[in-house]
Amino acid sequence: MSLLSLQRLTKNFGGLTAVSSLSFDVQPGSIVGLIGPNGAGKTTVFNLITGIYLPDQGEIMFRQSSILGMRTHKIVSLGIARTFQTIRLFQNLSVLENVLAGCHCQMRSGVLSSMFHTRRQRLEEREALTRSVRALDFVGLRAQAGQLARNLSYGNQRLLELARALATGPQLLILDEPAGGMNEQETRRLVALISKLRDTGITVLLIEHDMTLVMRVCEKIVVLEYGSKIAEGSPETVKNDPKVIEAYLGTEKEW
Amino acid sequence: MIRQLKTIGIAAVLFACLPLFLNAYWIDVLNSVGMYAILGLSLNLIVGHTGLFNLGHAAFYAVGAYTAAILNTKFQIPVLLLLPVCGFAAGLFALIVSKPIIHLRGDYLCIVTIGVGEIVRIALINDVFGITGGSNGIFGISRPSLFGFVIRTPLEFFYLIWAFAAITVLLFHLLERSRFGRALNYLREDEVAAEGSGINTAHYKLASFVIGAAWAGMAGNLFAAKMTIISPDSFTFWESVVMFAIVILGGSGSIPGVLVGAFLIVGLPEVFREFANARMLVFGAAMMVMMVFRTQGLLPARPRPYAIPALPEGEGGE
Numbered sequence: 001m002s003l004l005s006l007q008r009l010t011k012n013f014g015g016l017t018a019v020s021s022l023s024f025d026v027q028p029g030s031i032v033g034l035i036g037p038n039g040a041g042k043t044t045v046f047n048l049i050t051g052i053y054l055p056d057q058g059e060i061m062f063r064q065s066s067i068l069g070m071r072t073h074k075i076v077s078l079g080i081a082r083t084f085q086t087i088r089l090f091q092n093l094s095v096l097e098n099v100l101a102g103c104h105c106q107m108r109s110g111v112l113s114s115m116f117h118t119r120r121q122r123l124e125e126r127e128a129l130t131r132s133v134r135a136l137d138f139v140g141l142r143a144q145a146g147q148l149a150r151n152l153s154y155g156n157q158r159l160l161e162l163a164r165a166l167a168t169g170p171q172l173l174i175l176d177e178p179a180g181g182m183n184e185q186e187t188r189r190l191v192a193l194i195s196k197l198r199d200t201g202i203t204v205l206l207i208e209h210d211m212t213l214v215m216r217v218c219e220k221i222v223v224l225e226y227g228s229k230i231a232e233g234s235p236e237t238v239k240n241d242p243k244v245i246e247a248y249l250g251t252e253k254e255w
Numbered sequence: 256m257i258r259q260l261k262t263i264g265i266a267a268v269l270f271a272c273l274p275l276f277l278n279a280y281w282i283d284v285l286n287s288v289g290m291y292a293i294l295g296l297s298l299n300l301i302v303g304h305t306g307l308f309n310l311g312h313a314a315f316y317a318v319g320a321y322t323a324a325i326l327n328t329k330f331q332i333p334v335l336l337l338l339p340v341c342g343f344a345a346g347l348f349a350l351i352v353s354k355p356i357i358h359l360r361g362d363y364l365c366i367v368t369i370g371v372g373e374i375v376r377i378a379l380i381n382d383v384f385g386i387t388g389g390s391n392g393i394f395g396i397s398r399p400s401l402f403g404f405v406i407r408t409p410l411e412f413f414y415l416i417w418a419f420a421a422i423t424v425l426l427f428h429l430l431e432r433s434r435f436g437r438a439l440n441y442l443r444e445d446e447v448a449a450e451g452s453g454i455n456t457a458h459y460k461l462a463s464f465v466i467g468a469a470w471a472g473m474a475g476n477l478f479a480a481k482m483t484i485i486s487p488d489s490f491t492f493w494e495s496v497v498m499f500a501i502v503i504l505g506g507s508g509s510i511p512g513v514l515v516g517a518f519l520i521v522g523l524p525e526v527f528r529e530f531a532n533a534r535m536l537v538f539g540a541a542m543m544v545m546m547v548f549r550t551q552g553l554l555p556a557r558p559r560p561y562a563i564p565a566l567p568e569g570e571g572g573e
Contacts, residue, residue, distance in 0.1 A: 050451065052447075052451075071450070071455070071457075072450045072451055073450050073453050073454055073455045073456070074455075076451065076452065076453035077453050081452075081453075082451055084447075084448065084451070088445050088447060088448035088451070089445070089448065090440070090441055090444035090445055090448065090449075091444060091445075092444060093440060093441075093444060093558075094558050094559075094561075096561055096563070097437060097440075097558075097559070100437060101437070101438075101441050101448075101449065101452040101453075101454065102452050102453065104434060104437070104438060104441075104452065104453050104454050105452075105453030105454070107434050109433065109434050109435070110435070111430070111435055111462060111466065114429070114430050114433035114434060114435035114436065115426050115429055115430045115433075115435075116426075116429065117429050117433070121433065121434075124434075125433070125434070126564065128434075129561060129562070129563065129564055130564045133563055133564060145563060146558075148558075164452055165452075168452065168453050
């Protein structure tokens with residue numbers, strides 16, 4: 001039984017078909033990579049899954065029920081968290097508060113209990129703090145908890161986004177180019193983190209241009225070109241698929 | 256923390272003794288400052304915390320004031336009993352008008368709120384439903400009374416207004432340091448990221464508008480009780496601009512900032528009276544200088560403090 005299932009998903013922007021009848025499944029506990037040349041529609045797929053765009057056709061099933069047409073925050077609370085290709089942190093807030101944002105959907109206190117700091121509210125607040133610190137600890141940013149997010153290095157900002165996504169308590173984590181802008185050492189740490197995530201039972205779907213990273217961590221790879229799936233399978237199969245080679249390197253005739 | 260509370264306590268006691276050394280005129284100036292402090296704090300929730308530009312806040316203030324005036328003069332309900340009713344009326348009005356416009360961004364929202372403010376003012380002048388008294392307004396609003404004690408002198412109003420301001424400060428301070436307050440800030444920083452982190456952005460935008468408006472409505476009630484006469488002249492676009500300036504000049508999202516802003520924007524023109532005709536010029540120039548050299552406001556918001564819990568042994572990663 002798959003955790004996430006895309007069924008014949010199509011999205012048009014005016015005359016451009018960004019995603020065309022795309023289907024694939026993500027099995028629970030796996031790490032799946034979505035790759036393809038620039039403009040292949042990878043980020044659009046992520047935006048469809050997280051409810052930022054509404055597909056023109058097709059169905060998105062998460063844990064056997066449709067999440068089509070749900071608002072993003074609702075999808076997040078169901079258990080799909082994401083990071084962004086261009087870093088989107090709350091730049092003027094502290095690192096800790098950025099992670100607390102992720103805890104928001106698991107908290108209940110409303111306006112009145114917030115205004116009067118009821119017992120339950122204070123208890124909930126303490127729990128959220130603990131969970132946030134744990135998430136920061138996981139990505140190795142605990143020492144920077146009090147800093148402003150904008151003062152972190154680029155690589156650490158990516159990790160902070162990851163921590164924020166983790167704090168939502170996701171079953172499926174969607175990472176949009178998590179290694180973008182990272183140096184080699186930071187990328188190695190990220191690979192270790194992603195594997196560790198999977199070991200804690202979180203399923204990962206990621207877009208990445210760093211092929212060594214993709215080949216190293218992903219169990220299954222889906223290749224997109226012009227919005228359509230051209231290959232799917234283990235890193236080995238995909239690497240040797242003539243269509244994939246053609247998409248990435250061009251055909252022999254062009255040489 | 257304890258020291259901070261002590262300082263605030265001492266400052267509050269000193270401030271409460273202040274009227275003993277002032278004549279009725281200056282006490283009345285302080286009352287105005289208090290009114291604008293409450294209005295500024297309510298607008299701060301919308302503009303400072305959520306980052307929604309609202310230049311029509313006087314509309315909600317007006318709805319509160321007129322609710323108090325109409326219910327008091329028509330049905331003789333004691334004015335202070337109407338406080339929650341006024342808050343509810345202004346909040347409900349905000350909910351209805353802001354629901355269709357709340358998704359607008361920055362400057363667009365700003366222009367629409369100016370429109371809302373003007374519509375309300377002109378509706379009041381045109382005597383809508385025949386209950387607002389047209390441009391003459393409503394007079395004969397009864398004095399407020401608290402446990403049988405009737406409040407009439409500026410000195411008595413000083414304590415009423417500033418007690419309400421103190422409650423506002425306390426409640427908004429607690430609200431700021433909560434899940435709710437943080438959610439508003441996430442929204443201001445990056446709406447897409449907030450939604451993507453599981454925050455119902457549409458809900459929180461509306462909630463901040465409604466709570467801010469409800470508080471302005473309660474301020475309207477106090478205003479009606481203080482003046483005993485209200486007319487559309489008190490709720491012009493200029494009023495909204497003054498409230499907006501208090502928030503921006505004092506420091507967006509900062510309660511001490513808004514209080515300082517209220518003292519400066521409402522108090523300074525009174526201090527500058529000796530400059531006679533040049534007083535608004537001096538005041539305007541002072542504001543310009545401040546905004547050029549201190550864009551974040553006089554007392555910008557400080558980061559919230561957190562007691563970071565120690566994790567049990569063996570937990571966490573690296």
